[in-house]
Amino acid sequence: MAAQVIDGRQLAAELRAEVGREVAALRARGRVPGLTVVLVGDDPASHIYTRNKQKVAEELGFRSERIDLPATTSREELLELIHRLNADPEVHGILVQLPLPPHLDEAEVIEQIDPRKDVDGFHPVNVGRLWSGQPCLAPCTPAGILYMLRRVGVDPAGKRAVVVGRSNIVGKPMAALLLRANATVTICHSRTQDLPAVCREADILVVAVGRPEMVTAEYVKPGAVVIDVGINPVPGTKNKLVGDVHFPSVREVAGYITPVPGGVGPLTIAQLMKNTLEAAKAFWGLAN
Ligand code: GUN
Numbered sequence: 001m002a003a004q005v006i007d008g009r010q011l012a013a014e015l016r017a018e019v020g021r022e023v024a025a026l027r028a029r030g031r032v033p034g035l036t037v038v039l040v041g042d043d044p045a046s047h048i049y050t051r052n053k054q055k056v057a058e059e060l061g062f063r064s065e066r067i068d069l070p071a072t073t074s075r076e077e078l079l080e081l082i083h084r085l086n087a088d089p090e091v092h093g094i095l096v097q098l099p100l101p102p103h104l105d106e107a108e109v110i111e112q113i114d115p116r117k118d119v120d121g122f123h124p125v126n127v128g129r130l131w132s133g134q135p136c137l138a139p140c141t142p143a144g145i146l147y148m149l150r151r152v153g154v155d156p157a158g159k160r161a162v163v164v165g166r167s168n169i170v171g172k173p174m175a176a177l178l179l180r181a182n183a184t185v186t187i188c189h190s191r192t193q194d195l196p197a198v199c200r201e202a203d204i205l206v207v208a209v210g211r212p213e214m215v216t217a218e219y220v221k222p223g224a225v226v227i228d229v230g231i232n233p234v235p236g237t238k239n240k241l242v243g244d245v246h247f248p249s250v251r252e253v254a255g256y257i258t259p260v261p262g263g264v265g266p267l268t269i270a271q272l273m274k275n276t277l278e279a280a281k282a283f284w285g286l287a288n
Contacts, residue, residue, distance in 0.1 A: 003226070003254035004152075011151050012144075012266035016060060019273045023061040026280070033280030034063035035093040035119065035272075036085055040078065041071035041101045050097050056269050062276060063090060071101045078104060079112050086114040092283050093119035093276035098169075116282060119275040121173065130176045137275050142174035144267030145206065145227055146181065147274075152256060154204065154225050156183035162202035164188045164195070164215070164244075170208040170229055178204070195219070213246040223255040229264050 023033060035057045039050045050066060057064035067081065078096075085091045094117045100106050110118070115125035121139040129136035149156060161183035165171035171187060179185045188198055190209075199205055199219040207215050208229035220226060230244030243260030251257050258264055281287075 003251045003257040005251070006148060006152055006256055006258045006263060008148065008258060008263040008266045011148055012270040014151075015144075015147060015267065015270040016056065016273060019270070019277050020060040022277055027061055031280070031284060032061075032063045032090075033092050033277055034065070034090045035095065035276045036065045036067060036091045038067045038069065038078075038081065038085075038094070038096045040069045040073050040097070040104065043099065046097045046099075053095070053269055053272060056273060057276070060273055062273070065091075073101075073104070075104060075108075078109060082109065082112045086112075086117065089283075091117065092280035093117055093272075095120055095272070117279055119272060119279055121275070122168065127168075127173070130173060130180075133180060137279060138177060139169055139173040140271040140275060141170050141208075141229060141264060141268045142177050143275070144271035145174065145229075145264060146177050147271065148227070148258070148264070148267055149204070149225070152225075154256065156181040156204060159183050159203040160186070160201050161204040161206070162186045162188060162199050163206045163208070164199065165206075165208035165210075165229070167208065174206050174208070178206075207244040209244050211244055212242050213244070215245040215250065217246070217249040217253045220250050220253045222253050224253075225256040226250055226254040226258070227264060228258050228260050230260060231265065 037050045037053055039046055054064050054066050085094050094113050096109055110122045113123055115123045118126055118137055121137040126136045130138055156178050161178040163171050163175045166187055166189045175185045175187045188195055196219045200221050202224055204225045206227040210230060212232040226245055228243035228245040232242050234240040234242055241261050
């Protein structure tokens with residue numbers, strides 16, 4: 001039997017609606033959560049991503065601000081801006097869109113963001129809190145995936161989870177969240193030997209490698225939950241995208257599968273709104 005296809009657009013709409021209701025309740029009490037997105041340079045993909053983030057923030061009632069800086073912005077100028085945003089009581093979430101132009105040190109910039117406003121969950125303080133099981137802001141894509149699993153009724157506890165990809169944005173925090181949810185977690189990467197065999201152990205398989213349709217049916221245990229984080233443009237087409245999972249073959253084997261587009265992607269922005277809401281509530285001393 002073919003897999004159940006997880007509708008990320010629908011789940012994201014529900015998460016946004018949930019966040020929007022809380023924002024409205026806060027606004028009714030005179031409190032407006034605020035998100036500031038900083039974009040340095042003119043990477044076209046980053047422009048689209050930041051515009052989408054801002055649009056959703058506005059729709060849900062956040063105070064939403066975008067600061068566009070030229071690609072020539074100096075380290076000092078960017079750090080000064082971050083320090084100003086750290087000190088601004090109307091700003092509860094700060095997101096510096098990556099990648100930064102090559103003359104700027106991403107790790108240094110992220111470390112200057114107040115961890116309480118780090119809605120990306122990239123600051124070393126949040127990374128440490130994530131791995132040590134403390135309350136934290138967790139990276140949006142993996143946190144959105146956990147929300148998705150919960151909503152389709154998949155509890156990671158006791159299950160074998162395999163994460164393919166070890167990026168700081170997805171792979172590593174995904175592994176941490178699955179571990180926190182009591183899965184038995186394996187992280188795979190480009191040097192993993194016999195990747196298909198390791199993946200076939202997975203009850204939950206999360207793929208975030210950026211290689212179009214790499215994961216085929218031979219990687220998948222029958223009935224497994226397959227989460228595809230890849231977004232790969234198809235060469236020679238205008239806007240067509242494929243994931244890291246070969247959808248047509250894997251859907252015949254898996255129990256659940258996320259499509260591309262319309263799977264994980266929409267959850268990421270919804271989760272960013274959730275993180276911003278949580279950051280604002282913590283700022284005001286309201287229980288989460
Ligand atoms: N660039 C690609 N993904 C992300 C993300 O999740 N956050 C930020 N800040 N930049 C990105």
